[in-house]
Structure formats: structure tokens, C-alpha cells
Amino acid sequence: MKTTKYIALFTLALGLSATSCKDAKKENTQEEPTATVEKVVPENLKWSERMMLSEIHRFPEATKLDFATRARWTYTPGLVLSACARVYEATDKQEYYDYIYDYADTLIDSTGTIDTYSLEKQNLDMIKSGDVLLFLYPITKEERFLKAMQTLDSQLESQPTTSDGGYWHKKIYPYQMWLDGLYMAEPFHTKYANDYIQDETKKEEIYNHVVLQFDLIQKHSRDEASGLLYHGWDESKEQKWANKETGNSQHFWSRGMGWYGMAMVDVLDFLPENHPGREKIIKYLNQYAEAVTKVQDESGLWWQVLDQGDREGNYLEATGTSMFTYTFAKGVNKGYLPEKYLEVANKAYNGLLENLVTVEENGVVNLNQCCAVAGLGGNPYRDGSFEYYIGEKIRANDPKGTGPFIMASLELNK
Template structure:
């Protein structure tokens, strides 16, 4: 077993559904975990580990973790549909895989419950889901990853693709309203009402290009395309073009280390730092994009370089255990603390170790590296 698998096993051994060691936000708040996108990221990655290793411990851990929350009637402890928080859809992605692998009918019922939130989500005037009910008229790049791959998988599997046009149009709106034509990058968020203090009153856009949001969006494009079972769709070709052009734009900013900066296009600015979670996401997105045929084979070297750069920069032994550092804990806009989206704001958020927002994507990238026959070299 290599050192990365040992690291993941250590995290699993120390975690329970109520207190997973990778959910640093809940640990700092002194709260139980509940149903949240952070654990969803990690369990999805652990299921991917099962997919490539066929080691039953990964499936058993994931099943135990999600089973603990999902009741026999399909209700989910700690999940309230009426909260209308797009982040809460993300953990629902694990239910499809677990339903297929275990046959537990309660997972199928829980899938329907999560889908019922999608049917209730309020929308901007352009037709995109609000990020959360508490953030009216706002679209954040993060939210496309949290929801759209689940939405597409449900449509493809259970709803005869009836609402696929809605999914594709939401992505088209992102390209239209949030992409910067000069850099090819996407701004973190968009306020359709132009009312929020953090947005440009003409464009509705936030100020900066945040790495992890761009990463979530690249995964949203990639994973949504992967879930559509009608590959000849014209809209799918547009998404493929959007995905490749985003990767091309990001490669212009890839640091010699292989990683990317927290605020992507301002690498030389004081306090800006090479950030793990977004770099891991792009490693995964590039490698998986090559594997699925959405990117040329030659791009794989950039994904491998990113992964190896993370290992060299931030994967270290501490007190006898492996630890992954350089992870931005959280970043958003608005809210009670009036996050304004300035460069200084993105530098002010805590940088932590071993949080699932970094570890989950790192593990996903590792599974793609394994598919390439890569071995860890310390």
C-alpha cells in the first residue's frame, strides 16, 4: 500500500458519520456533521477508490456513513429540502452509486427526496437556480458542481431526460454572463438583480477569479457531460468546448510547481498562495477529461504535474501521520460577515490541513493518476 492510501485509511479510521475528521468547519464550530456537501465530496472520492481498487473496505465505509443518515422511508437526518440550499444536493450523488452497489431501496427513495429540492429551487430571471434561498438572485460557480451532475444523472436514469434542456441552458447562461472574454476565466459569482454590495452594478459580477470555484465549475461541466447518455447532443458539444476552453485558460496560469494560486491570475501578488483544493480539482478534471476524450492526450502531463506539485508542496509527515496542507477552508460572498470578494478577502480566509474540500479532490485526482499507472515517489 502506498503512502497516500495509508493517509486516506488513517482519516477513515478516525472518522464517524457524526464526527468525520475531514470536516474542519464542523470541528471548529463544535457541531455534528449532518448532511452536507463536504462529506459528500469525501464519500464520492472514497467510492471512486472502491471503483478502481475493488477493496471492500471503501464500499463498506461509504455505505455505513450514508446509511447512518438515510432512514428506511428515504428521509435524511440533517437534511431539510425547504432550506433550498444548492450545496445540499451534492451528497445526493453518492446515493446513485450506493443504490447500484447495495440495492437498498431507501437510497432510491432518498434520491427522489433530493430531486424534490431541485423542483423547488427559486431561479434568477435568466433561469438559473439561486445558490441558496438566503442568497436571492445569486449564481455561484460552486453551485453548478453541487447540483447539475446529480440533476443530469436523475434525468438520464429516471426521468427520460425530460429536463436536460434546462440543465444545458443553465450552463449556457454561465458562459454568457460569468465568463471573462479577455482571460477565458469565470468570475466567482453573479447577482442577477445587481443589488448585492459585492457586485459590479453594470455586470452583476463579483470581482475576482477564485481557484476552487473555477475548479468546481470545471468538474460541473465534466461530470454533467459524463452523466448524459445521449452523447450526440449539440448542447453537449457546446459544453465540451466550454470545458476545453476553460482548461486552456487555466493552463496559462499554471505555476512551474504544477499548482495554481488562490486568486488565479494574480500569482505575483503579496500573500497570494498556491492552493491545494483547486489545484487538485484541476488535476482530476484534466486527467479525467483526457480519459473520457474531452481533452487531447497531450494534456495529461499538466494534470500529472499538478498532482505531483501538490504532493511535493503540501503532503507531509507530521507526528508519524501524513497530512495535506494548503487548503482554503471556505470562501463565499455576502452573508453576515459581508464577504466582499476583494483580493484581500480571499487572502483572509483560513488555510487548513486535511479538510475534505482539499482531500476529496486530491483523492479523486489520485484515482485518475492510478488509472495512468502512476506510483507515489516521496
């Protein structure tokens, strides 16, 4: 009986002790301050700066933009650094200028030779980073930057063309014009002619050739029924991806159309007011805006394969959406497009923020659901099928999305 009594008392004491410990632990927990994560990117800035600072955080060396393992001259750093130049102009913050300068300083030696660049490859993609030099040279007056620009201009002078004068996208892609190529080469070529070609006849020739690229892509790649443009056109009609009658690829790819829209609004910055090609490009831009708006999803976003939103496997894609947003916002701001397209741009931008943009605890901004890459032909062969476009890798923070997102944010003043 005594033993039972002692056991009962001991159990009661243990229970009280455990309760007491629990209460003490509870009190201690309440008293401990909540751990705060240091903000790498301040959240009181505009989205343009928040994304640019996030890119600098992800890629402290500008030459490694696009998840590169080594420094290289290519179009994706050129795209993000063009956006960075606009952020610098809007804020006058030295860190943005330094980031841009680091890219050119690392890759261009004292003689003006561009490391990892090959003129012989005649690759239009390589022209895009020339925009970095157009920004830096007037500030620095470093002769090496001017010489590098002259090299890029010489590529465009010798670039092989289709029978009617359209640039081949690359030497390894003969007789092919891609929508991408117009953004890669034409804004640089137009501004370079404007600022650095003294001979007026030569300057006019370049302007005419720039406009010709838009005329030809409209002629060969535009689908009359939808107003959308096919990703690629093969004059030879020999590629497996090419329609044997028209030479066009099979589908309307979101980012391909995005490149083309940005090419139009950016070239118009530099094409002289009195050049007859201006009105043509503005007309093309308005046709484009009407067609692209028709395939915008109710979320405000656009699909990877633009006109097949209800097809299984298709997805709402960030890079093309960011490019369209920028194109429409700038088009309206510059007076090329009617005011109604600002509503389209805002709807798209809000769609990005609500569906595809996430912010980490440290303030770093992510742009999700980006198509990593897409092309035509090559090895392994890219056949331009629906399955091909939806099957390419999807990743976050692709520079082909972050750069246009920054530029769209600036145009919309978000």
C-alpha cells in the same frame, strides 16, 4: 603533600570512572533497538488509497468528515465519499464500501427522511451527497435511499431561478449563480434523470436544463479577456460584492473555478452521446483548460486568487490545484481535452507532492495549505475582495482538497 597526592589520585579515579560510565552508556545506547512507529497507512499503496485511508483515520465516522462535531447532511462528505466509491470500485475492499454506507445509514431513516436536511432552504450544496445514494441504491435496493433521492430531485424541480433559468445558489442568496452550484447539483441531476426518470420528455427537459446552467454561467460569468470565470453573478446587481454594470464578483477564485471544471467533466459522464449540449460543454471545457493553464505557477500549483500570483498575501492553494489536476487528467482520459493537458495535470500533481503533501511517521498523509471556506455575502458579510480571499482560514486536510486529490490520483494512476 600526601593530601595533594590523594586528591590528585581521587580526581584521576573519578575521571576514569566517569569515562567508563560514558562508554558503557554509549555501548548500551547502540545496543538498544530503534523504536518503530506502527504504520496506520501502508506506504506501498497508491496515493488514492493512502489519502482515503488517512481520511478514515482522521474521521472514523463518515458523518464527521470536514471536522464536524455532529452528524450532518452536507456537500463535503458527499465529495469525499464520491471519491471513496471510486477507490472501492478500483480495489473492491469492503472497508471503503462500509464507510460510504455508514454515512447514508446514519442520516436517512426508514421513511427516507434525511436528517439535518431542509428542502425549504433550497440550498444547492445539499444535493452533492445525493451522489452517495446514486452509488448505494443499485447495490442495496433500500427503498429509503430511493426516497431520499426523490426528495433531492424535487428540490431541483422547485429551485428558484434567475429570469433566464439559472438556479439561485441558495434561497438566502436570491438571483445569484455561483460557480460552486454547478458541481453541487448538475452531475447528480443528470445521472438521476438518466437512471430514474422513465418519461422521455421529462428526461430531455432535465438534460436541457442542466446544459442551460452551463450556458448561463458562460454567458454571465466568463471574462472574455482572460477566459477565467468570476466566482459569482448577481442578476439583481444589488449585492455589495457585485459589479454594478455586470453583476459579477471581483475576482477569479481558484476553488470556484475548480468546482466548475469538475462539474463539466462529471456531467459529461451521464449526458447522452446524442445530446447537442455535449459538444457545447466540451467546447467550454477546452476554453477553460486554456485559460487555467495560462495562470499555472511554475511550481505546477495554482494561486488562491488565480491571476494575481505576484500580489502580496496571495498563496499557492491545495484544493483548487487538486480540482484542476482532476479536471485535466479526466478530460484527457475521456477524450474531451487534447493530450497536452495531461502534462499540465502531471506537473500539478508533482507540485502537490513536492510542496503541499506531507506524510507522518505512521504513514498518514496530509494535504496542506487548503483554503477552509470562501463565499459571497452572508453574515458576517463576505465582500469578495482580494483581501477577503487571502484572509480566510488556511488549514490542512480540508475535504474539498482531499476528495479531488483522491480522484486526481485515480485518474493519473499514481
